[in-house]
Amino acid sequence: MSPVETSTGFRAAILAVVLFLVLFGYDVLFEVFASGRTPGKRITGLRVVRTGGEPVGFLTSSIRNLMRLVDILPSFYVVGGISVLVSSRNQRLGDIAAGTLVVRERRGDAKLARLETTTTPAYDSATWDVSGVTAEELAIVRSFLHRRQTLDDGARSELARELAARLRPRVTGAFDELGDEVFLQRLAAAKAARV
DSSP states (O other), rough: OOOHHHHHHHHHHHOOOEEEEEEEEHHHHHHHHHOOOOOHHHTTTTEEEEETTTOOOHHHHHHHHHTHHHHTTTTTTTTHHHHHSTTTTTTOHHHHTTTTTEEBBOOHHHHHHHHHSSOOOGGGTOOOOOOOHHHHHHHHHHHHHHHGGOOOOOHHHHHHHHHHHHHHGGTTOOOOOOOOHHHHHHHHHHHTTTO
8 A cells, every 4th residue: 555545544534533523522512511502403492401301411412413323314314304203202213212302492581480480489388298309300300490481382391291290209298289380399499498
């Protein structure tokens, strides 16, 4: 092999690695460090979250974006498009494999969202036994409450329903008639009162 061929092969290999890192790393870095939003998602009002409403982590984002290699097949995202059409949550294969959703953020007044979160009455939750709820679960609830105004109505209802369904059995004294979001608000207030 001549030095010119070796040099050309080496350059091609370096170029392939750099292109992969840029194409793969761009999405992963922004999804992990920018609250699930690449610049394009931010402009279009989209965000990637885990199916339980938690923020996307490095491993989750890596799985999601590596699966894009399958989603793009045979070309123009045909496999990913078909997956979105047939999945119940409109997920491409990468989202299904990673347990993520792409949600539309609702453009709301952040000041109003903070006011709603902090002024929810907690009088009837004073007697709740919330000792079965962990600090990590409380952080997830607070994260949802903080950003719920930015979520699409469907995603917001679904995330509230999933969180409430997971946590209701571990809270003694809560009324079953409470709506999911009201339950989560009062759960957060009751847990904060005991810290």
